[in-house]
Amino acid sequence: MPVSTQSGSVETRTEAVLPHIADPQKVAPKDARELSKLFFDQLQVLEEGTHEHQYARNTLIEINQSLVYYAAKRYRNRGDGQLDDIIQVGTIGLIKAIDRFELSREVEFTSFAVPYIVGEIKRFFRDTTWSVHVPRRLQELRVTLAKAMEELSSLLDRDPTVADLAAHLTIGEEEVIEGLIAANGYTAGSIDMPTDSDHTPSGSGRTYADITGDLDPGMELVENLHTLAPLLQTLDDRERTIIAMRFGQEMTQAEIGKHLGVSQMHISRILNRILTKLRTGMLTQN
Known part of the structure; x- marks a missing residue:
């Protein structure tokens, strides 16, 4: 056919x-x-x-x-x-x-x-299109708020406030705020984008990466010291003295041995025993 x-x-x-x-x-x-x-x-x-x-x-x-x-x-x-x-x-x-x-x-x-x-x-x-996971309820609320903001902006000749939106939609102000916050998860921008701050000199090339916080490697040291402090209290006076000389005054094992009247080998064995004890204690607490 x-x-x-x-x-x-x-x-x-x-x-x-x-x-x-x-x-x-x-x-x-x-x-x-x-x-x-x-x-x-x-x-x-x-x-x-x-x-x-x-x-x-x-x-x-x-x-x-x-x-x-x-x-x-x-x-x-x-x-x-x-x-x-x-x-x-x-x-x-x-x-x-x-x-x-x-x-x-x-x-x-x-x-x-x-x-x-x-x-x-x-x-x-x-x-x-949501850059972060947002509950369906908040995704739908974002759309409702966007429409309401457009309508109220025309009626009021200004940007509507949270109270305006809450009254217009007959919902609570807390729910409006929750929806506005959720809208921030709709798109994501690169941290390599230049900042728009008025305080940034023109042509400086400053990006969001330059002003975004990062993990401070010193924080791990602080946490370790915080964990180590009570363990040091379990050492006897002689052990704490050796630790203070080795790591506080940065003395060599030979210098510590000479100061205490013992051999370098003896100090080495004591340090190994102390450090093993402290390391085991820190692992147990973590």
């Missing part, structure tokens, strides 16, 4: 009475609707897993790809640079719609498919 299109030649496909379309994505939308009915009709009688069934399903995906592009245009100004990803997830929605559509529904496939496509795109943004 030959079928003609506005922008592609069609040849009869005898195996399943389906036309062969040279370039499915160039089929005009009007022709795509008619061809979709034909392919859906055959898809219901073809055995799943056969070459004919796969051909019919793949062709339906390709000739209806314009629905994905149509839906994706609504999100092209989000500034996320993810148009390819949007089209990809939109296509997943299109495939789901094709697999679940039945001609007996007596509804146009386009009307059936668009909600599936848009649903997948919205799910993609919901699951991927």
